[in-house]
Amino acid sequence: EVQLVESGGGLVQPGRSLKLSCLASGFTFSNYGMNWIRQAPGKGLEWVASISSSSSYIYYADTVKGRFTISRDNAKNTLYLQMTSLRSEDTALYYCARHAYGGWFAYWGQGTLVTVSS
């Protein structure tokens, strides 16, 4: 069974940093592209970043480019999102999601909540 478990969320002041993790199990992690997607409270879904299976290709939404860094450790079956210069508008539930064979998100984690507030 595919499982994605996010962690690392919490309350952080504006301008500070936070690092999210997503531990994957139930599939061969190194074979699949991975993603971060967020959802502000009561709002819709926003794709944040994608990373290919071998980290060769990385893409970011313009809203986070230059502030967030997606990475992965295939030996640890773990996806990361390093977030710096956090803003109040980054407050959201952050989901880790696995690609299938195309760009759709076949599996999602339960999310980890990031709250940016002073």
Add this chain to the structure above:
Amino acid sequence: DIQMTQSPASLSASLGETVTIECRASEDIYNGLAWYQQKPGKSPQLLIYNANSLHTGVPSRFSGSGSGTQYSLKINSLQSEDVASYFCQQYYNYPYTFGAGTKLELK
């Protein structure tokens, strides 16, 4: 960036009814479209990919259609467990973009 315009924003329907949700892309996305269902307090779940392919385990009352810039999700014979929000997503090009969502309620 490709903009996804989803309609309606909310929808009220009766049990057994057929409902349709539409998504329009700002340019041709060549069937690079997925639909997701999100129940309150839960993560989104994939329903449809490649515009019309049903994801494993999804009931056959869900179907997707469309091409070019116009796509739709149809739910036949609405069940109580279908109460949820529904989102479309294009993956033809980065940045991936979602529709704003449709909240489906029972009448």
